[in-house]
Amino acid sequence: MSEISRRDFLYQAGLLASASLFSFESQAKVPNLQLAYSAITWGGKDLDAMKDITSLGFKGVQLRANAYDTYKTKVQELKEVIASNSLSLAMFSSGNVEIDPAKEASTIDYHVAHASFVKALGGNAIQLTNSVRPKDRLPTTEELKRLAFVMNEIGKQTADLGVQAVYHNHMHQLGETPEEVDIIVQAMNPKYMKLLLDVAHYHQGGGIPAKAVLQYKDIIGALHIKDVKSPLADKPNDPKAYKFVELGQGNVDLKAVFDNLQKIKYNKWAIVELDGVPEKTRTPLQSAEISKAFLKDTIGFKI
Numbered sequence: 001m002s003e004i005s006r007r008d009f010l011y012q013a014g015l016l017a018s019a020s021l022f023s024f025e026s027q028a029k030v031p032n033l034q035l036a037y038s039a040i041t042w043g044g045k046d047l048d049a050m051k052d053i054t055s056l057g058f059k060g061v062q063l064r065a066n067a068y069d070t071y072k073t074k075v076q077e078l079k080e081v082i083a084s085n086s087l088s089l090a091m092f093s094s095g096n097v098e099i100d101p102a103k104e105a106s107t108i109d110y111h112v113a114h115a116s117f118v119k120a121l122g123g124n125a126i127q128l129t130n131s132v133r134p135k136d137r138l139p140t141t142e143e144l145k146r147l148a149f150v151m152n153e154i155g156k157q158t159a160d161l162g163v164q165a166v167y168h169n170h171m172h173q174l175g176e177t178p179e180e181v182d183i184i185v186q187a188m189n190p191k192y193m194k195l196l197l198d199v200a201h202y203h204q205g206g207g208i209p210a211k212a213v214l215q216y217k218d219i220i221g222a223l224h225i226k227d228v229k230s231p232l233a234d235k236p237n238d239p240k241a242y243k244f245v246e247l248g249q250g251n252v253d254l255k256a257v258f259d260n261l262q263k264i265k266y267n268k269w270a271i272v273e274l275d276g277v278p279e280k281t282r283t284p285l286q287s288a289e290i291s292k293a294f295l296k297d298t299i300g301f302k303i
């Protein structure tokens with residue numbers, strides 16, 4: 001072998017070796033992270049959702065408050081369906097928190113009832129959102145702190161049942177921008193409340209989700225792994241228009257998110273979520289397959 005072809009051979013061999021090392025490393029990227037998928041895409045057809053989610057190899061499911069309405073009087077039936085699909089109930093969308101003092105007792109009772117339901121299903125976490133963002137002005141610091149205060153009260157009571165309450169950052173709610181999220185999170189009592197960091201809502205609110213992973217590493221209780229596209233080609237006059245899309249199809253730097261999850265050795269649920277199929281021609285299962293392919297091929301997960 002001439003010196004040049006020998007050098008070329010060694011170079012190619014080196015590339016191959018580092019390529020296989022890379023794929024090995026990425027498979028082991030966040031070894032203790034648990035992947036779940038949210039039923040929201042199936043629009044209330046939870047039984048179909050669980051069948052599809054299991055078929056794709058995810059280990060957990062997030063159900064929504066509609067499941068409470070349907071199954072509150074037949075909890076065992078739902079528990080058996082979850083178990084027969086070899087799934088865990090990773091998260092339950094418990095709904096909105098009221099900050100009006102007159103509604104404090106009823107909002108606490110509402111979420112505590114959901115927490116009992118979740119406990120009976122074998123789950124241990126509920127997600128809190130809110131619909132109290134003022135329409136005509138920015139929220140005040142007092143309003144943001146008041147939300148944290150009420151959530152702390154909810155979290156205190158659900159903790160007694162063995163259920164962790166988590167605050168979900170969300171567009172058009174209290175906690176849209178990173179600054180608002182920070183005020184809320186700083187006012188949360190970490191003994192009772194954790195953060196569900198939704199990376200797509202956080203990105204759309206102007207934040208850098210990978211940075212938030214490091215910033216909130218001690219208080220993150222769960223993640224929504226999702227992607228969002230903005231602006232939209234069909235809404236050229238609205239630069240703020242956005243839509244949720246399958247993983248890898250939008251603007252969220254998910255690779256950076258997973259790099260930082262690796263740094264913090266994240267070991268809790270990461271729930272893949274897509275609010276609705278972005279293309280009418282696709283089924284929820286087909287959209288989930290696209291996201292799964294991204295997790296395997298780009299992030300390196302073995303699912």
Ligand SMILES: O=C1C[C@@H](O)[C@H](O)[C@@H](O)C1=O
Pocket residue numbers: 093129168198224273275
């Ligand atoms: O409960 C939810 C409702 C959706 O609006 C949202 O995008 C999602 O993150 C969620 O958890």
